[in-house]
Amino acid sequence: MKIAVSACLLGHNVKYSGGNNRNEELIDLLKDHEVVFLCPETAGGLGVPRDASERQADRVVSCTGKDVTAEYNRGTELCMQEIIAEDVQLVILKARSPACGKGRIYDGTFSHTLIERDGTLAEAVRAAGLPFFSEEEIADIKAYLCHTV
Numbered sequence: 001m002k003i004a005v006s007a008c009l010l011g012h013n014v015k016y017s018g019g020n021n022r023n024e025e026l027i028d029l030l031k032d033h034e035v036v037f038l039c040p041e042t043a044g045g046l047g048v049p050r051d052a053s054e055r056q057a058d059r060v061v062s063c064t065g066k067d068v069t070a071e072y073n074r075g076t077e078l079c080m081q082e083i084i085a086e087d088v089q090l091v092i093l094k095a096r097s098p099a100c101g102k103g104r105i106y107d108g109t110f111s112h113t114l115i116e117r118d119g120t121l122a123e124a125v126r127a128a129g130l131p132f133f134s135e136e137e138i139a140d141i142k143a144y145l146c147h148t149v
């Protein structure tokens with residue numbers, strides 16, 4: 001199966017802080033599959049390291065007040081183009097990120113408050129009707145792979 005995965009989960013140093021969110025259990029689960037790595041924030045032109053950002057209504061804003069909506073939109077569009085061009089069948093995205101977060105992200109006040117909302121890429125993946133999980137849904141990923149491979 002071809003699976004698109006947030007690059008930071010695979011160990012790529014693309015996090016805003018300069019590090020990664022390498023997840024050994026997920027990487028082990030993916031070893032028999034074809035993996036496409038994605039990072040909408042860097043794809044949209046944001047550097048590493050960069051200021052943390054959060055979604056605020058229809059914008060994405062950094063903790064220093066910079067509007068980075070255009071970069072998030074561009075990165076999301078480029079990642080969706082790659083998902084479609086590569087005929088990806090499953091997407092696994094980093095939880096709580098303003099781009100990759102599935103279902104729960106920070107509320108835009110930089111106060112560590114979570115709300116029910118997708119990140120920009122998660123929202124586009126959901127709208128496209130593709131199956132997707134966060135890395136925190138590892139049991140669901142295992143079940144999905146077990147039933148569809």
Ligand code: SF4
Nearest residue numbers: 006008039094097100
């Ligand atoms: Fe990871 Fe997604 Fe953030 Fe890139 S945009 S660092 S892949 S969570």
